[in-house]
Amino acid sequence: MLNLIRRDFIIQKWQLLVFVLVILFFVLLGRQDPAFIFLLASVIIPINTIAYDEKAETNILLNSLPYTRSEIIASRYLGTIVFIILATGVTSVLLYVFDRNFSITDIAISSSLALLLLSFYLPMSYIIKPGYNFPIAFISFLLLAGIVPPIVSYLGENLTSVTDFLLNLSVPILYISALLLGFAIYATSWGITTIIYRRKAF
Template sequence: MVNLILKDILIQKNMLIIYIATIILYLLVSVSPVFIVFVYSIVFIMNAFSSDEKDNANILLNSLPYTRKEIVSSKYIGAFIFTGLFMCYTYLLDFLLNGQEVLVLWKEILLIMGLVMIAMSFILPISYQFKTKHLAIVSVTLFGIYMVMVNYFVPDFNNQVRALVQKFMAVQELQLYLIATVIIIILYTGSWLLSIRIYERKAF
């Protein structure tokens, strides 16, 4: 399974310069690191997923000594790894560019991981059932709406996101975090099992 995760990283090595450049641009205009890590983690995971749909790659994957359960599981486990890597990279760049302290609170880690897990809980089963090109169209559309909204309707949107994150960080009740964590884990596990079932029933 480790090789499957490494595969997802290697197939995007040519995209790394684009990731680096655009993350730097976002940080220079003071976009929240939480937002950056969330978006880029999703983009990275979905780019890796879409590559498996090209040129009958799924047929090749299923001819290798991996079970379908392992192929699906590599995506769900990889989501944690990719998010962690983007988190480290983004906060390090934020320190170098803006002089912000490289201090990631456990609440911030929970927030980012929770957002990614919630998003992937819905995206991955849909992608296994259908094609990622439909999600790509939706993603491009949402990005376009975001750019229009930020430039014309809600110019302080990034500040509002940052304020929302700060409110989350200010919550002191550990029970709320515990309940939210359990709910997200249950959702993610259910999505994981659903994706395995969908993929195992597919014919390539």
């Protein structure tokens, strides 16, 4: 299973450099919120991996190898977590080198959102017709990036009881709760995707 994760690194070795340059562009631009940059870095590689596999019809090859379908999906979900961790590390270094301020809050928010977005995207990638995954993911990301902040601001202003409750929580508890919720949804998505993949014909 580790070889499957390693395969994703190998097939994207040149594209990873392009991704780093894209993140560097946003860092140097200096206009985007650090949480947005972390989020972009976290989701772009997993989404590209699925898009590549879709074009190369990799699933046919993977199912001919001595791996169960559960192991293939497990490698996808574990690999995604590895990508998120590495992307967060690289982005942190770039932000630090170019003197862009960021905080643990930015990392916690972006990691939680990345887990949430990928929890919906990964199972959908095995349902959506081949060739439409990347465009749908790209459009969805832009829509969420534009819609979610205003919604959060609106809810924060109007649901004062919920806002007060959250503000009274200590920072560590708030971060841990957000990450645990993200992982819970991610684990549920993992189970759903495994069921979908087992029943899918290649």
